[in-house]
């Protein structure tokens with residue numbers, strides 16, 4: 213009997229976890245199914261580029277996972293029943309189905325977070341999804357010279373979006389509204405560079421400007437200021453999909469699945485959660501932020517832990533820590549802010565063109581890792597301990613090894 217592993221979501225983390233599991237476990241012993249709603253990989257970290265009209269290389273999963281031992285199921289996940297160990301899906305032909313698992317890896321990622329601000333759903337544009345980025349692309353293409361675009365949110369995504377739009381469309385009046393000060397978490401060097409590039413790109417910055425309402429042609433801030441906006445781009449963080457919250461899994465108030473150091477659900481030991489969907493602790497016992505940078509190591513950790521538990525091997529201990537924040541500021545400028553293990557800026561930062569190249573290589577590397585799921589580390593496919601294959605109790609797996 214094969215052990216059925218289902219991976220939900222083929223974003224950065226789900227695709228990497230599925231590939232790594234296929235490399236670690238013997239094909240006769242496991243059936244690995246990767247479920248994703250779309251047929252090709254979406255490079256989410258480049259959605260601001262898509263929004264300004266750049267085309268990304270298509271990366272169909274059917275090619276990426278050919279001959280890997282991972283079965284691809286193109287379907288939308290509609291529900292998970294962690295007590296019956298089933299996943300409800302709607303296949304690409306519209307038919308409803310149900311998949312049963314022994315081990316589940318939940319990697320459905322996140323979408324935009326409108327934070328309930330009035331008017332966002334009706335008037336704002338988002339770049340957390342490809343559909344959103346394409347919608348914004350069409351709108352930006354239709355704007356006339358001089359029209360105002362306001363990016364709301366001064367985090368990494370907001371900075372990248374504002375710079376990308378201002379560089380690609382110097383004829384538009386681009387502004388960024390942020391609650392605090394521009395780049396206030398960066399080092400002096402990093403912040404200085406950010407201010408310089410924003411200045412050169414002609415981006416107007418509204419600091420201490422918490423946006424409390426979005427209308428068709430403006431945003432309104434907490435102090436009543438109205439900022440004209442033909443287009444509002446909303447980038448105030450991400451929110452997870454509601455599927456996990458509807459289960460009996462232990463989740464946080466924001467709906468992320470609470471996991472231990474091996475990415476295993478603290479309430480359901482046959483469920484693992486990775487990437488944006490997981491609430492995992494990093495260095496200094498600080499929750500990891502939703503990012504590729506910390507999400508990919510959670511995928512390695514989960515895959516190696518599942519393989520170890522099934523084969524009676526040693527549990528892995530991938531350090532979940534940060535090294536740097538890689539920020540693109542258009543195609544020609546960048547900022548690599550080095551950070552402590554728990555994500556606090558240190559004084560060292562790389563700036564300018566070299567930083568833009570560095571960031572480009574990071575994005576390419578992440579996509580390469582997804583597109584070559586079974587290349588890289590040496591393949592050591594281990595046999596699953598048969599008697600334990602369908603149990604979720606690690607002690608039993610070990611005992612039978």
Ligand SMILES: Cc1cc2nc3c(=O)[nH]c(=O)nc-3n(C[C@H](O)[C@H](O)[C@H](O)COP(=O)(O)OP(=O)(O)OC[C@H]3O[C@@H](n4cnc5c(N)ncnc54)[C@H](O)[C@@H]3O)c2cc1C
Pocket residue numbers: 220221222223224225226247248249250254256257258259260287288289290319320321322339340341369372453486487488489502503504505506507538539
């Ligand atoms: C514009 C932008 C720039 C970013 N830049 C950076 C950066 O520079 N560095 C960094 O570290 N992070 C960055 N991020 C964050 C990063 O993209 C995410 O943290 C990362 O994508 C999370 O990976 P994931 O695998 O958890 O989720 P995702 O990559 O979102 O993958 C989730 C997958 O699940 C699928 N899915 C979702 N719901 C369903 C469903 N119901 N049924 C079936 N399939 C479903 C999706 O189609 C997708 O394939 C950026 C994000 C954005 C939007």
